[in-house]
Amino acid sequence: MLVEVHEPRTSHGTWLNAATERFPTVVLGARAAKQLGNPPTVYIGGRSWVVIGVLKEAPLAQELDLSALIGWPAVTTYLGFDGHPTVVYTRSTESQVEAVRAVLAATANPESPNEVSVSRPSDLLTVQRAARLAPTEALASS
DSSP states (O other), rough: HHHHHHHOOOEEEEEOTTTTTTSSSEOOHHHHHHHTTSSEEEEHHHEEEEEEEOOOOOTTGGGGGGOEEOOHHHHHHHHHSSOOOOOOOOOOGGHOOOOOOOHHHHHTTHHHHOGOOOHHHHHHHHHHHHHHHHHHHHHHHH
């Protein structure tokens, strides 16, 4: 589940819950809301959806920043979602990351594991942090 893996936090409004996930309600990613001007409603699939929350930026899953998140019952009812996710998130302890990575593709798609792309967003954060610190460290050593 997205919530358990990324622990998304709203900057304002509320997260989807049992009372809202069945209705045409949506939580926008931080950049999506900013680009749209923090609208009270958005149009998805020819239908008006009420924006009930906006997420804080998600550094481990930057694709969430541009997303519109909809409850499972609502997306199947109003948008005809077939129940087959295209992205799966998982979290593991640091000591188990490589073991999980080794079996993840075959677990997600046993018939065609070669069709599954497995990434480690924390690697991206390490590179971004190093890039931010590099000029500072270079100045400090001069």
